Amino acid sequence: MVSPLYILGIGLGIAFLLPLFEKLGKKIPRIITLITLMVFTLIAVSWVVMISGAVDKFPVIFNTIGFKAPFAISLQVGLIEALVLVMINTAALLSGLFLSLRKDSHWEGKQIVLFLTLVIGVNGLVLTRDLFNLFVFLEIVSISMYALIASNDEKHAYEAGFKYLIAGSIASAFYLIGVIYLYRFTGTLFIDQIVAMDLAALQATHPGLVFAIALIMLGLLIELKPFPSNGWAIDAYEASDPAVSAMISAVGASGVVFAFYKISSLFPPEMAEIVVASGAVTFVFSQLVGLRQKRVRRMLGYSSVGQIGIIVMIIGLQRILKIDDAQMIMSSAIILLGNHIFSKAGLFWLSDIFDQEQLRRVRRRPLMIVLFGVFLGSLAGLPPFPAFWAKWRMITVLAESDKLFLIIIILLGSLFEAGYLFRWFTTLLRDESDPGDIHEEQIPEDIPVSSSQTGVVSSTRALAALAENAGSVVEELPVLSVEDPTAAEKRNPVVLAVVAISSVIVIAAGVLLGAEFLRASNELLLLIPVAVLTAGILFDLLHLPHRIHLILAMAGISFYSYRILMGLDGIYLVFGILFLTGSLIQMISLYVKKSLHFGLIPMITALILSLGNLLISTTRLGFFFSWEMMTVLSSLLILRGRKASGAGLRYLLFSLGGAYSMLIGLMLYPDFSLLLQGVRDVSTPPVLAVFLISIGAMVKMGSLGLHIWLPGAYAEAENEISSLLSSVVSKAGLFLLFVTSSLYLIPLLPSGNIPVSVLLGWIGAFTALAGAFFALFQEDIKYTLAYSSMGQVGYMLLAFSLMTHLGWVTSLYMAVTHLLFKALLFLAVAGVLYRTKTRMMYQMGGLIKRMPISFITVLLSIIALSGVPPLTGFGGKWLLYTALIEKGWYLQAGVAMFASAIAFLYLFRLIHVIFLGQLKDEHRAMKEAPIGFLIPQVVGMIVIMLFSMYPSLLIGPLQRAVTPFFSESIIWEGYTVFSTLGYWNGNAVMYVTIGVFIFPLAWLLLMQRKHTRMVEQFNIVFAAERPDRPETTHFGYNFFAHYRRALGMYLTPWATRWWTGVVTLTDSLGGTMRRIYTGNGQTYAFQIILYGTVLLLLLRGGF
Amino acid sequence: MITQLLIILGAALILVGFWGVLTRKHIVKIIISFSILDTGIHLIMVGIGYIKDGSAPIIDQEMPVSRLAGNVVDPIPSALVLTAIVIGVAVTALMLSYAVQLYTFYKTVSIEQIKELKW
Amino acid sequence: MMKDIAIKAGYTLISLFVITNYGLLLGGTMARVRAKVQGRIGQPVWQPYIDIIKNNVLRTGISHGVMFYLGPVFRLAGGLGTYLFIPAVYGSLVFANFAFSGDLLLVMYFIFFGQLGMALGAGQSGHPYSPIGVARGLAQMSAFEVPFALSVIAIAAQYQTLSVTEFVALQQGGILNWIVFTNPLATIAAMISFLGMSMGNPFSIVIAPQEIPIGPPTEMQSSFLGMLQTNRAIFNGAKLVLFMNLYFGGATSVLSMVVKTFLIYLYTVIVGASFPRFRADQSIRFFLGIPTLIGIAAVVVQMI
């Protein structure tokens, strides 16, 4: 085993010799340093290998200068030390590579020396077991950092460095006083010896002991930048060279964190609690303040501070929790630390590359997007990155120890962090034409906006307010409309490779951890989406032909579906078919695309597989993992849309919020198993858990109040994605409800006997109504369809919450049929949009003559969607009302009927304004949609007709799927289905309809056989005038103006206002909070001292 | 007695140092305050190790290991002080060079004028 | 099997023949009633027949496209279908129609079928007045649907059935068994929405002749118009029969059907002759106001 002394010895030696080497050649010191760092890394790796071979022989203590501790300084190498050193040294090595490889690199001379001393110092911090030696290494680290900060020789760097110096000096003063007193009370500086003492007894004789330990703690804590006394550190992150910031954040901070961990074994419990509080406060408030931040590096600084905060919190926690839990949670801290090291360094480097290349948009740089996304995702704790697993473990441990509050804090902070990180992402990713917020309707100038319409227009404006910050992350930088022509010359693939290594480390670590976590429950299959995504992205990076990729992907999904569907039955099978087969059919339309669409197929494939994984995951971790994967992938898919940055961001945040809510709910109710149990389970879960889980589901379904992400996301995503999202992905929420259905029969109020499902039912009913009403007033066809989906999913929620046999059959029936209709509608509309190049319905018109097949598709699907017999949509309505009336939910049935009448209105409007009326000049030469769009449509129409003729084909299997949970409620006699209330014979209805249709048609053909003249579009009675232009003759804009006049006042976007309020409040809270960072070094010093005083007073138990 | 005096003196210097850091606007004065603060800490350190009338901590025949306790000055604080002083000097030097650079860039020595980075 | 189908077809033809003629005559009669209210003599009772014949024998016609052509077909199919899913006379084989294929929900939703077809046909004419009328009509429909739906829910809850035949069966045995007496609130709500459904004054904004020359069918002529007029008779008859079945005890013979539906229709005509016209938004607000509250009250009564 290599002695750690070599690290320190070699390091110091090389550091001092470097100036000499410089004489040999400019590049020599770089190479030597890099080799040294590599040696360090290898040594650490060798330790890890050895230790993992023989865990019981470690940790090993190395003594210096021939004496044992306490008479000499001793260094300890254990698993944790070795792991941390591997991470730190690898990061340092990558940093060194980055510094020496980047363009116009000035990495030489003093900088290299400082860099090396910093690394040595950090290694020392990790290894030493002597308190004073710790101080020395701390100072070595600090002094190297002070000097490194100013290495870019800029004004602001000096300012920041000076503030850093002040803070560091105060911190080390605290530490030094603490150490000296501790020495006085214990007579030793060797940590292990102090820990071995009976500190409580010592406390009795030396009342100042706690005070001394507290000072030591404080000294290190200040170095870890606790909120609010951390303004100096954030200044440093902002002002120094990004590569240096990366070092400070990744390497420097990690060393101090480890030192803090080391001394934490001295903490008495009450001090540990204070540490936990400090860490938690730091985490949540730094993220909150970060929300308002618009300068990228400063934002990263807040993020760094927050990440360190959560680790500090864990270090405190491991002193409080039981020993097993402590080890568990400490392992999550190590993972978080590693995650932080590599992803934060990666982000700082990327920000440097952006600066170097003067890049304001990365939309056309796939590799860059991937790296960027990986780092952001891992920082935000998204799956499959390490932080996700770490947070999962942490939360599990916390839940077991009933620390709900901390879970909430962690998740809240994570949400904030995801918010600002992905705001940065979307800003960089967005297209030049993207306004960056929620897209507003474009009203042409020749149609004046009257005051009666402003209600709705301003509501969209209010929606936009949510994402208002998204547009301004880089506001102070000039936005280039096209990529800077010189940028290509500035590209430096070598540097990018360094960054890529970092991201590979993150991904690999994440996957390995995932395998480790999932192996326990035999769910390794759940990692397939990650593998597929990675492979697919690589394919895309290699520019594999689009269609080959598509075929491969579809074959893969088919195989996967086959494997999965074989093993499923009942409701699971229904959802399996819904998720897998439904999406597979829709993928056919991707064939129309000719060229490469970066990331499209990999992400869709992974999304579909994640959906499938929801069905086969048996544990909470597996379920949550797949759920999060699905969320993340779908929001990334939305972000592909040309103007989707605002909408995608909002979708991501809402989905994450929903997922976290679900997570808390699941954690609150640990006995609950995520297996479909029906409603028989009568154990009483906490009501709060039930609410939180259902919120998770309802966010995904876009239920009223939680729906405001929905229109933008569905509308701004690419057409195929919209179709997939609204017809398939929204059903994931329904699936969650089914899986957790045993929860919803518990009473809403502790004393009452009204179950939660009643509340869900009302929400569903009003979602249906609100969705229909919102859809009624949209000019943008995709918004119409989006709101329509919202309403339809509301019906499913309503039917589900009936908790009866018929209700569930209805819900599943609607889920299946809605998939059909909505996919058809979206596909047909996609074809129309593909040709017309506009989304505003009133700009279309008269397309029936140009796109007859699309027209027929839309006609069939709107007849079906609005529930008009004889098509299969009526089955859904019939089942729904029958079920509602049977259950006694009369008022809900009334609301649902109103909603369905309104749905009829907007659907008519949709077909009329697009396909009927006046054809526009620009569409005169238009053709039918491409064949790729038409094939799935024709298939879908055939299926609809089949289900309409023979409803038992669909209802039968669903009935059987639901039967295990309830007793049968409907019976079949031939083609007639009987409920206790009524009956319906789809077959007979179809025949009668055909009959009554044929008869008048024949009559008309007979009467009009000769002299009916086909005329053109302007051959109309126009009050004895002739029409002027098609635009002024086509009635399509503000179609239901009278409805708005009648009921417009009830359409106030309350939900949007509420969420806008929440966001504004959070934002301004962050804005107010950050006023404490005055920029004055002296204020910062004051804050530090005040912070210390408050902490010490708290420790004393009061003032 | 003298130990306590030393410690009280050290504590007083620490307070003076903190007071200086928190109240002086002149950068160099702040740096000087840090030096005072350091000195105070050093004094305390020395004071803690000091034993009245104790001899130098050299083990020989007059001072066998068995008599060490209570009769010799604890050598460790002194060693620590030496290290601390060295570090303190290094930090002070760095601070001063920062002060020079700040003056060249900001043309001021008042810490209140140097706050372009904030929020 | 074939014989059954043939017999059923024969019955259906008889039933349709009766309802068509009855509907036309009813229309003519009501025109005369309206004339009497205005102090005129009015048109002959058979005038609807002449109008339909005339329209069908016009020499020319114009078509704006396939949907324009099919629109009236859809409309008439909707009317015929609606009628055929309602049992017209209780206990009669001939007039049982195809009530076995679906219950009240089917009838309620089948009404949309014709509406949609008509709206599509009107839409393809390219005339802006057509969609304006359609928009008004649909808006008004969605509004009067609410009290009607609530009323239907209330009586379904009361009688625990959705089958129209069942409703009629349960109302037999005395005038006091009629739903109009057992559930007056539901009946009131439904009868108010029936005013909207029959599109007479004050809910005739859809066809406002001077403003949007009779709205949706403004481009319809010749046999298209003739078909729409035929449907008007049949569809009217169907709606009357439905309301008679639901609220007024149904009919056990053709005669009682005639009397009851005549009276129900007379009620709408009298209201129509006495009131001016609502604007579209006014009628939406009207239906969603008091009638809806009455409907809710009817439902709530069933819940407690």
Add this chain to the structure above:
Amino acid sequence: MKKDEMNEQIAQIDKAMRLGNEGLSDDQKAYFCDQRPERIDPYHGILERFANWARAESLWILGFGTGCGAIELRPLMTSRYDMYRYGIQPRPTPRQAGVFVIGGYASVKTMKRIVRSYEQMQGPKFVLGLGSCTINGGMYWDSYNTINRLDHYIPVDIYIAGCMPRPEALLAGFNRLKEMIKAGQCDGMNSYAENFDWYKKNQKQIIKHWNMPDYNW
């Protein structure tokens, strides 16, 4: 080869059969149907008589008051005259109307609308010239802006003289029209189609800004 020639000939004939629509710019021509009106033979025998009876008993007037005489149409709907009892009723759109009552003088501006509306009515269609103005211009006989003879522009079935004629006269006119229809004497529709060029020439002589197709379907 021969087939091509034939096709070409057919195309030429077809083009000759179609209307020029010179009043329209090229990009507007696609908006309008350019077919010529055709003569459509009546049914034969009893069928035509039955049809004529129905046409006569169901006279739907186009509610288009072209001149001051239209004021006399309103009383017809009131209880005093009650035209409904004769099967006469107003319709708001030419598509559904069968009788066009030209209410007195027709200015050039109105004439354009009259032509358009007349052409949009479905045949067989009848024109009733009301008042002296439609016969010879009446008191506007030398006006620079009013036509003198209606039947130079559209075929007229019956004139009701007077300035203005009373509603009773109007009713008499309608009854006379009914008799004529029953007798099969009213075929203005076909005469318009047969003499289309002549009518069109006359119309275009007075209507200067002809911005509509030659035949308004």
